Amino acid sequence: xxxxxxxxxxxxxxxxxxxxxxxxxxxxxxxxxxxxxxxxxxxxxxxxxxxxxxxxxxxxxxxxxxxxxxxxxxxxxxxxxxxxxxxxxxxxxxxxxxxxxxxxxxxxxxxxxxxxxxxxxxxxxxxxxxxxxxxxxxxxxxxxxxxxxxxxxxxxxxxxxxxxxxxxxxxxxxxxxxxxxxxxxxxxxxxxxxxxxxxxxxxxxxxxxxxxxxxxxxxxxxxxxxxxxxxxxxxxxxxxxxxxxxxxxxxxxxxxxxxxxxxxxxxxxxxxxxxxxxxxxxxxxxxxxxxxxxxxxxxxxxxxxxxxxxxxxxxxxxxxxxxxxxxxxxxxxxxxxxxxxxxxxxxxxxxxxxxxxxxxxx
Numbered sequence: 001x002x003x004x005x006x007x008x009x010x011x012x013x014x015x016x017x018x019x020x021x022x023x024x025x026x027x028x029x030x031x032x033x034x035x036x037x038x039x040x041x042x043x044x045x046x047x048x049x050x051x052x053x054x055x056x057x058x059x060x061x062x063x064x065x066x067x068x069x070x071x072x073x074x075x076x077x078x079x080x081x082x083x084x085x086x087x088x089x090x091x092x093x094x095x096x097x098x099x100x101x102x103x104x105x106x107x108x109x110x111x112x113x114x115x116x117x118x119x120x121x122x123x124x125x126x127x128x129x130x131x132x133x134x135x136x137x138x139x140x141x142x143x144x145x146x147x148x149x150x151x152x153x154x155x156x157x158x159x160x161x162x163x164x165x166x167x168x169x170x171x172x173x174x175x176x177x178x179x180x181x182x183x184x185x186x187x188x189x190x191x192x193x194x195x196x197x198x199x200x201x202x203x204x205x206x207x208x209x210x211x212x213x214x215x216x217x218x219x220x221x222x223x224x225x226x227x228x229x230x231x232x233x234x235x236x237x238x239x240x241x242x243x244x245x246x247x248x249x250x251x252x253x254x255x256x257x258x259x260x261x262x263x264x265x266x267x268x269x270x271x272x273x274x275x276x277x278x279x280x281x282x283x284x285x286x287x288x289x290x291x292x293x294x295x296x297x298x299x300x301x302x303x304x305x306x307x308x309x310x311x312x313x314x315x316x317x318x319x320x321x322x323x324x325x326x327x328x329x330x331x332x333x334x335x336x337x338x339x340x341x342x343x344x345x346x347x348x349x350x351x352x353x354x355x356x357x358x359x360x361x362x
Contacts, residue, residue: 019080020048021124022107022187026097027054027085030115031061033231037115038070042077046124049078053105056085057097063115082106093200102190110190114181116231123227127184130223137219138185138210140178141227150232153337159226166220168355170210171254173246173362177220180206182228192216204241204249211253250361251280254331258359259285262329269333270294270320273362275305277333278318291319293326295346323350330358 023041027034041052052074054067064085071081084104086092102110109131111124123141130139142159145151157174166177193213196205214220259265267274270292278289292305304317323346330352334343352358 018106019051020107021050021109021111021128022105023052023111023113024098024101025054025113025115026057026094026101027059027063027115028057028091029059029061030063033116034063034066036118040119042074043121044124045121051080051107053082053101055097055101057091058086058088095196095205096198099195109186112183117181118229120227126223130221131184131186134219134221135186136189137221138178138183138213139221140182141223142225143228143230144226146229146231169360171250172360175207176210178222181230201240204246207249255285264288264290265329265331266291266293266326267333268293268330270299273333289318291321291326293321293323328352328357332358332360333362335362
C-alpha cells in the first residue's frame, strides 16, 4: 500500500478480465470539474468493456469524496473504477500521475482524459474504431473550447489541420498536432514509446512523449468530430511550462528530424523570431542558413543580419532578401492566421509543398 491507503501501482485487486479500454484520469485538486468529467465517462456509448483508472496526485480539496461517490454509480453501470494515489505534501506531477494510472489499469487501449474536460458520448467508441485501424498511431479528435472565445487561433489550428499537416506541423509553438487530452492509443504502442517524463512541474511531458512517438515511426490520426469539451482556465497545467523550455525542445527536434535532410535552408522572417531561431541553432545548423527572407523593405534594404554574439571571425553576415528572391526550403517563423491572409497568399504563390519545401516553426 502507498501512503494514504492507496494500493501500489499494479496492485489492482482480485484477478479480472482485462478491459478493452481504460480511461486514464490523473487528478489533482479537480473539485470544480470532476462531476461533469465523471458524468461524461458514464455517458459513453461504447459497447465493449471499459474501466476508469484514476490516480489522485495529492489533492487537498474534495476530489476524493467526489470520486468515491461516482465509483458506485460507474460500477453499477458496468464500468470498473480503479483508484490509486498518494497524499504526500506535494503533487508529483502530471507525467507521474498518468504513468501510475496506466500501470494500474488493464485495458488493451488507453483513452487519456483530463479532469477538467468533458467527453462527448461517442468519444471512446469512435476513437477505438480508429485505433483498431491504426495500431501504431496516436488518435486525436476535434474539440470544442470552453469558454468558446478563448484561444480562437489555437482552436482553429487544432480542428482544421489537414491529415498530412498532422505530421508536417509538429515543429510549431502549438505543440502536438493532436492535443494530449484527446489522445487514444493501444497499450502496446504506449509501452513501446513511453512512459511519460516524470520531471514534474514545468516539464512538457506530452510534447516529449509526442516527439518520441514520431521518432519511433508513429502516425497521427484525428477523428474529425468534436469529441471533447476542452476547458481553458488559469489553473491548467499547461500554464506552468515556460515558453523557453518548450522553445529549446522544439529547436532540438527541428535539428534532429528536419534539418539533416537539407544542405541549406532559408529562414522566413528577418525579424525577432527568425533571428532568435538562428541564434538558437547549433553552429553546424547555422552554417546551413543561406539567407533570411522577408517582405519588410527596411530589413531587405539593410541587406544582411550580422550575428554579433558569434565567436567566429569574421562574424557571420547572413543575407536578407525578398521572399520571391529566396530559395527553398524554408523554415517559416511567421505566425499563421495573423496577417489577414497576406502571408498565406504569399506562400501559396510560390507553389511549394509543405514538408518538402517548407516547415512551419512559429
